[in-house]
Amino acid sequence: MxxxxxxxxxxxxxxxxxxxxxxxxxxxxxxxxxxxxxxxxxxxxxxxxxxxxxxxxxxxxFPASSTPxxxxxxxxxxxxxxxxxxxxxxxxxxxxxxxxxxxxxxxxxxxxxxxxxxxxxxxxxxxxxxxxxxxxxxxxxxxxxxxxxxxxxxxxxxxxxxxxxxxxxxxxxxxxxxxxxxxxxxxxxxxxxxxxxxxxxxxxxxxxxxxxxxxxxxxxxxxxxxxxxxxxxxxxxxxxxxxxxxxxxxxxxxxxxxxxxxxxxxxxxxxxxxxxxxxxxxxxxxxxxxxxxxxxxxxxxxxxxxxxxxxxxxxxxxxxxxxxxxxxxxxxxxxxxxxxxxxxxxxxxxxxxxxxxxxxxxxxxxxxxxxxxxxxxxxxxxxxxxxxxxxxxxxxxxxxxxxxxxxxLALERAVPVPLTPDAPAPFRLLFCVSHGQTGPGMVTLGQALTGGAQHPSELYALHLIPPSERASFLLRNTPEARGQPRADEPGPMAPIVEQARKTGLEVRPLSFMSAEPALDICRTAEAKKADLIVLGWHKPLFGQTVLGGTVHEVMREASADVAVLVDRGLRSVRRVLVPFNGSRHDRAALGLARRLRSCAGVEVTVLHVTSPALPHGRPTSLTLVQELFPESSGGVHFKVVAHASPEDAVLAEAATGGYDLVVVGVGAEWGLEGHLFGLHRERIVRDSKLSLLVVRQPRPEEAVVPADESAGASPALRQASGTPS
Incomplete structure (x- = not known):
């Protein structure tokens, strides 16, 4: 033809x-x-x-006749x-x-x-x-x-x-x-x-x-x-x-x-x-x-x-x-x-x-x-x-x-905060905001983790702009590209900045274009000396999971603890559930619960799940829990349940306990494992009606609970227990 x-x-x-x-x-x-x-x-x-x-x-x-x-x-x-x-x-x-x-x-x-x-x-x-x-x-x-x-x-x-x-x-x-x-x-x-x-x-x-x-x-x-x-x-x-x-x-x-x-x-x-x-x-x-x-x-x-x-x-x-x-x-x-x-x-x-x-x-x-x-x-x-x-x-x-x-470049962007020799190091939080829906929940979590003036802290909110093929000046002249987003402008950073302003929480916004979001999050966290990276999460596309994709890459590369906030209407943090079986990720979750208790006075329930086939007795993994939370102090509860499925045990307790937040470490026993592709069910995330904070401590330490309360602990745990980082 x-x-x-x-x-x-x-x-x-x-x-x-x-x-x-x-x-x-x-x-x-x-x-x-x-x-x-x-x-x-x-x-x-x-x-x-x-x-x-x-x-x-x-x-x-391309015939010669078409060249002109x-x-x-x-x-x-x-x-x-x-x-x-x-x-x-x-x-x-x-x-x-x-x-x-x-x-x-x-x-x-x-x-x-x-x-x-x-x-x-x-x-x-x-x-x-x-x-x-x-x-x-x-x-x-x-x-x-x-x-x-x-x-x-x-x-x-x-x-x-x-x-x-x-x-x-x-x-x-x-x-x-x-x-x-x-x-x-x-x-x-x-x-x-x-x-x-x-x-x-x-x-x-x-x-x-x-x-x-x-x-x-x-x-x-x-x-x-x-x-x-x-x-x-x-x-x-x-x-x-x-x-x-x-x-x-x-x-x-x-x-x-x-x-x-x-x-x-x-x-x-x-x-x-x-x-x-x-x-x-x-x-x-x-x-x-x-x-x-x-x-x-x-x-x-x-x-x-x-x-x-x-x-x-x-x-x-x-x-x-x-x-x-x-x-x-x-x-x-x-x-x-x-x-x-x-x-x-x-x-x-x-x-x-x-x-x-x-x-x-x-x-x-x-x-x-x-x-x-x-x-x-x-x-x-x-x-x-x-x-x-x-x-x-x-x-x-x-x-x-x-x-x-x-x-x-990350070091160039970092602004060191001078401290007096005797001043304690502030607890530094880096919130990663991908869309506006996570803003209010992150502010609520930030308030609970930082407390008042007696707990020095620094909060940063980071939004990464995906690469665009638009003319470069269109990006240069936007407030986001200058790292100075304003609350009166529509965009992912507006809700968190506005909510922080209403509650009196000081949040320092950061924003720039990134072709490598996971690596740039880790570089920014390292430059700001962040103790905890909090990633926002929303209902993903088909097949994607909480701990896949960019989250997996951040958890793999970050030198600080990483937490993923699954926000289901978190507006206050008064009662917290912490599933605990003794892994290093569980210890990181426990450290955050300890900090929530110290800064915001929340009521903490630690849930330990054992196998029905094992003899009943005092779990050795709860030694660290009781050292951090003495039984004489009020507002701390211990629960030991025997269940064939730890996931079902956590879901049942979360459904009936009147909790505001579940702080859970990454681990196979909870059905939560870091992975690049969406190949895991993650039932706790899928079926829980409560907001969750999924925590991972990236350092490759053994999961054995040390005798000392802070040995091998995460930065959040060390700061909460008064141990120098």
Missing amino acids: TLSAVGLLLVQFIVIIGLSRLLGRGMRWMGQPLVIAEVLAGILLGPSLLGWLWPEAMDTL VLKMISQVGLILFMFLIGLELDPRLLRGRGHASVVISHTSIVAPFALGAGAAYGFYPRLSEASVPFSSFVLFMGVAMSITAFPVLARILTERRLMHSKVGALAITCAAVDDVTAWCLLAFVVSIVRATHPMQAALTTLIALGYIAFMLAGVRPFLARLGARVASREGLNQGVMALTLLMLLASALATEMIGIHALFGSFLFGAIIPKEGGLAEALAEKLEDVAVVLLLPLFFAFSGLRTQIGLLNTPENWAMCGLIILLACLGKFGGSALAARFTGSSWREAGAIGVLMNTRGLMELIVLNLGLDLGVISPTLFTMMVVMALVTTFLTTPLLRVIYPPEE
């Missing part, structure tokens, strides 16, 4: 987007940005793989994308960082530009046509080596929680300055390449400068007034959207007619739109999915069709490709790192900035396609530079982990 031109285009869309998203899942799992998957998808669909393995399929899917259509649609996608890049450039990034950012960014342009221009002397006879002026080739090689991928860098910083760190703030500022400078240089180079005479190039440059001045002085004030009227997404009606798109297209057309390419006009128009007033955010939200998900993958496919790995068919070509990668890394990484060290950063921070500035990604591909369209570079050099862009972008994440590990 022969497809029409429209049918073929739809098939191309389906194949390109489908393969990009499929590879994107793998890249996300590897911690890599989506742009690498999209570039690889384009290369795999081109002559480098599909055309090599199955040329008939490639000719059928792909190119035109991809150019429309690029115009929208460059507009979005301009929207992301926020002048507020430069505040307080002018000197260092200018020095680092300009050094990161000059150094690779010089190395690229120097390499052009050796590459010119081999990798360019004789008809190309040598000056144009040298200038283009220098600019191509100098590019930093601002959008990819912004996304990496956001996902790695570096955006508001010292390193991230400096790197994103340098990338913004770098982007503007490099694109101005590229516009100048394009004007020279397109000009037939030096006077024409000079005239093109003057007209371009005049156009930039007109946009800044004439169009920007109008956009500021327009943005003031758009306070939210609802304010961006179709009339305003149509006017904005018309101005965008007119700006792109103007720069194309001037002679410096339409992409510069779209980038400039996005850059001058004020970031206050809501217009920039609303435009990004409207356009990003169409540009990035639908149209931009066509550009990668078109670039892939032009990338021919088979052209690197000699050791000499591969050696030149390796040299390009080496020079690119030396120029960007070396220049940025040395400049950062010179301006006052530590060697670790300077190395991280160098790695981040070496990210090229999509922006490099845009520059390379311009060079190939203009005839400045050959297909062979185009392929080498594409490989360089992939390698430098791929190296960013793993090198960043080595040079600036997450543990270092």
Whole structure:
């Protein structure tokens, strides 16, 4: 069956987007940005793989007659994308960082530009046509080596929680300055390449400068007034959207007619739109999915069709490709790192900035396609530079982990609390909030565990934002991304902050983006020196259990005790049931009950379940219980029951005892075991009508109850019994 031109285009869309998203899942799992998957998808669909393995399929899917259509649609996608890049450039990034950012960014342009221009002397006879002026080739090689991928860098910083760190703030500022400078240089180079005479190039440059001045002085004030009227997404009606798109297209057309390419006009128009007033955010939200998900993958496919790995068919070509990668890394990484060290950063921070500035990604591909369209570079050099862009972008994440590990960032976020030499260490709680329903119950538990002023304590509420592919400034400008959520805003943190405010409990909110929630919870707990991590729980999807998934990973990695709060309307803690058979997790649960008794005066019932087949007698495992809770003190009860099923015994006691909370240790005897997948029944959680606190002590100690009351005990148990941690 022969497809029409429209049918073929739809098939191309389906194949390109489908393969990009499929590879994107793998890249996300590897911690890599989506742009690498999209570039690889384009290369795999081109002559480098599909055309090599199955040329008939490639000719059928991408016949030569469809190439112009792909190119035109991809150019429309690029115009929208460059507009979005301009929207992301926020002048507020430069505040307080002018000197260092200018020095680092300009050094990161000059150094690779010089190395690229120097390499052009050796590459010119081999990798360019004789008809190309040598000056144009040298200038283009220098600019191509100098590019930093601002959008990819912004996304990496956001996902790695570096955006508001010292390193991230400096790197994103340098990338913004770098982007503007490099694109101005590229516009100048394009004007020279397109000009037939030096006077024409000079005239093109003057007209371009005049156009930039007109946009800044004439169009920007109008956009500021327009943005003031758009306070939210609802304010961006179709009339305003149509006017904005018309101005965008007119700006792109103007720069194309001037002679410096339409992409510069779209980038400039996005850059001058004020970031206050809501217009920039609303435009990004409207356009990003169409540009990035639908149209931009066509550009990668078109670039892939032009990338021919088979052209690197000699050791000499591969050696030149390796040299390009080496020079690119030396120029960007070396220049940025040395400049950062010179301006006052530590060697670790300077190395991280160098790695981040070496990210090229999509922006490099845009520059390379311009060079190939203009005839400045050959297909062979185009392929080498594409490989360089992939390698430098791929190296960013793993090198960043080595040079600036997450543990270092967690310590940077930690704020030490000074204590007098004789002051007792406070009991530190870290509440992990995934949704708003767990907030009130956590506040109630926090009140009971901390007591009054006679029990020093610190409470932190942590909310992790899952990675998003939205424009980075949309995340930067939210209160959650700054770690400063407000109670008057909707969101998971609002209920716990509001409830704590009503009850007079001081809770310090923390929030940031995380691609590794379990590890980030453990790192934050370690940085804050938390004694107990409390995870919120809600009714999960089919097949998921309380102690599976992220909870299992936190329990496996955490150095502090971990508790999972199953909140079924916990509004007060007056009577607590503690099932106890002597395991270390039971001792951790007992330590929390001891603290609840000490801080809030709750009534505690300790339930010991024995087998009906065993002779009745005093259980030796209750020795520790009586040492912690002397029988002379009121409000503590001991129950020993014989039952074939410990789970049923706990459920029966919980149903008839009038308790508010069941504090139970993880253990097979209670039907509660940590596991990655939902393979266990967890009947106590499923069938209990009461709120539960499921506790696990992660230290690998033996389950034998020590003679000393605090030997082998959890931090909560040691603090409750007055033993130093």
